[in-house]
Amino acid sequence: MDFAHLIADPAAWVALATLIVMEVVLGIDNLLFISVLTNKLPEAQRPAARRIGLTLALVFRLALLASIAWIVSLSEPVLSLLGKSFSWRDLILLAGGFFLVWKATTEIRAKVDPDPEAPWMTGRAAERGMMAAIGQIVLLDLVFSVDSILTAVGMTQHIEIMVVAVVVAVLLMLLAAAPLAAFVEAHPTVTMLALGFLLMIGTVLMAEGFGFHVPKGYVYTAMAFSAAIEALNILRRRRRGTAVDG
Template sequence: MLEGLNALMSDPAAWVALATIVTMEVVLGIDNLIFISVLSNKLPEEHRVKARRIGIGLALVLRLLLLASIAWIVQLTQPVFEAFGHGFSWRDLTLVAGGLFLVWKATKEIHHTIDPRPNDDLFDTRTVGIGFAAAIGQIILLDLVFSIDSIITAVGMTDNIAIMVIAVVVAVSVMLFAATPLADFIERNPTVVMLALSFLMLIGTTLIAEGFGAHVPKGYVYAAMAFSAAVEALNILARRRREAASAPAA
């Protein structure tokens, strides 16, 4: 670790690697952050910030623990059995399980958004504790999936532990800073909720494909998400201008 810090102070290439990995970790953290934001918004308002902080804090802890187990992380990429002509590693199985969970969760939330049930116990104040515990449990599950994918990607880019630790801390700090503004924006704009759930569906499908050995370039996925977000931003702008134009003059 100390040698890594010395290299970071003296080697310009190390700074380039750090900037690259920080950028990559921040981008990969968007998936994690969208899930935490959507899920925390399902809780009563007084529990939302706490759930986000716990979720992002756990994401940091998991990533640091995984970094401390580099030898084990490397072994996760080794095939443990073969099926359908593809050797499945523990990483593949984790990605498939996480992707299936995301697809299930997004489908369930889309159905609830389209056909809400007034008596849904998730909104029942008598079951706040259960709802909060369930939310944290789901966040931990997806934190683990995203953390494994994130750290394995970082390990493939550098062998400097100090660079990886700094990149993870910076990326998670950005997530912590952006969590509440993102969640509040989603809450204020109902149509964005459906967009966010669609993103989760896309991310889940991508994780499943990656688990089965079909590599999907991240650039394509994030470009599609950015284009969809830009279209939604134009819709929000147009809607606000129509509302302003139809409002009675003072």
């Protein structure tokens, strides 16, 4: 089907809208991770770290889409251990899940038991911290991209639709990254909630890697419910503060 016929096909527009929604929902995980990482950098470096990280993530996503036949082949078993077969996709999800669990656990420990003598990053240390944050953003985005691309293949066979959906989703993430990071930093309890989400997402990725399918609807429903409760807590604290000031 050529591009003109694709534009005129209502099914193509439905597939595009569905893929954009899916990419945006999956992008919530990335945005939480980006918020946690970049908020540890000096304030002047945070916008650049978000832009560079997400731009590189977009470039690598498009590169993965260009090699979609190879991505599909990642679902084929390559390793058998204790009577269970693992594909490259499984191994990628296991590695990404383990990294998320480790990172979230480390950050939670730092929040609960902070080191008062830890110096603020300056000079070369700040530059290294920024490069490390960008690298982690890109690597984790690649983990999520492999899973989302394999899902997208089952929804449409048109690479053009996948490319447009990915570009739109990343542009929306670029717009939302700074406000979300500022909101997370302004509310310490939201930071802990975000780390809890990352811990749960990492656990789900590891479960998927071991072949235990966890419906994404359950995960995001739990996240939405927890976020709604936290929003009520924030509203309650603000109203109590206003009442005291008055």
